[in-house]
Amino acid sequence: MKQIAQNQGLVLKTSDYKEQAVIATILTKNGINNYIIKGAKKISGGTRLLTIVPSLISFSSTINCGLNTITEGTLLKSYLEIKNDLKKMLYTQAIIEKILIFSPQVTDSLIFYNFIIELFDMLNTQIDPLILEVIFELKLTYLIGIAPNVNRCLKCGERLDDGVFSVVDGGVYHRRCVSSSIDLNEEQTKILKLLYLIKLKNVDNQFYSLVKDDLDDISKIVDYYYRKHLDFSSNSKKIINEILGKKLEKKA
Ligand SMILES: [Zn+2]
Numbered sequence: 001m002k003q004i005a006q007n008q009g010l011v012l013k014t015s016d017y018k019e020q021a022v023i024a025t026i027l028t029k030n031g032i033n034n035y036i037i038k039g040a041k042k043i044s045g046g047t048r049l050l051t052i053v054p055s056l057i058s059f060s061s062t063i064n065c066g067l068n069t070i071t072e073g074t075l076l077k078s079y080l081e082i083k084n085d086l087k088k089m090l091y092t093q094a095i096i097e098k099i100l101i102f103s104p105q106v107t108d109s110l111i112f113y114n115f116i117i118e119l120f121d122m123l124n125t126q127i128d129p130l131i132l133e134v135i136f137e138l139k140l141t142y143l144i145g146i147a148p149n150v151n152r153c154l155k156c157g158e159r160l161d162d163g164v165f166s167v168v169d170g171g172v173y174h175r176r177c178v179s180s181s182i183d184l185n186e187e188q189t190k191i192l193k194l195l196y197l198i199k200l201k202n203v204d205n206q207f208y209s210l211v212k213d214d215l216d217d218i219s220k221i222v223d224y225y226y227r228k229h230l231d232f233s234s235n236s237k238k239i240i241n242e243i244l245g246k247k248l249e250k251k252a
Contacts, residue, residue, distance in 0.1 A: 020042050024050070057076060077124075106144055115200070153173050155178075194211060
């Protein structure tokens with residue numbers, strides 16, 4: 001007997017499979033799984049719509065010889081604002097890259113799933129995608145257990161509100177307690193903490209204007225944090241810099 005399971009998930013990646021089928025990588029409440037979607041390469045096939053990244057779908061699936069196969073599905077959200085905007089799409093790809101790599105290290109799949117769905121809803125609005133990406137990257141460090149220590153001085157252990165941040169040491173110091181090199185001054189460290197702690201639903205234009213001047217610097221520091229503590233360097237971000245960098249040059 002085949003068992004049919006009902007599920008819902010975010011389609012993050014697809015690759016070709018036999019004949020008219022594709023394999024879709026889908027984030028669900030239980031983590032990431034691969035599913036075969038039959039007929040997805042047919043122009044007239046109803047399943048083709050389920051494979052356009054990113055999409056939120058509900059679906060029924062069966063397990064056959066260890067392979068999950070989607071038998072039918074419905075498109076719930078197509079994220080058209082993201083798909084129609086190059087900048088949003090590029091940052092979304094950078095986020096997807098990290099979801100694919102780091103979700104196996106996430107300890108609570110349900111919290112992670114709800115967070116990602118909320119994030120994609122926000123990406124699909126007029127909010128700047130860079131700020132959402134930086135917030136995602138900072139919160140992801142917490143969800144995979146390598147969060148920076150932002151509340152207490154790494155040297156003396158006292159709670160502090162006006163620390164300076166060190167990537168290598170993974171946290172904050174009083175200026176007087178620092179012995180190594182620092183990466184963010186007091187003002188930027190405050191912004192980093194705001195970005196790390198803010199709830200997604202509270203990210204609005206007012207918050208954006210508060211942090212926007214420091215966003216590029218903090219984004220680079222977060223990249224450095226991932227290199228140092230996870231040995232991870234983003235390919236998608238290199239592409240973003242190439243594409244958006246070139247566009248800027250053309251404008252100048
Ligand atoms: Zn101290």
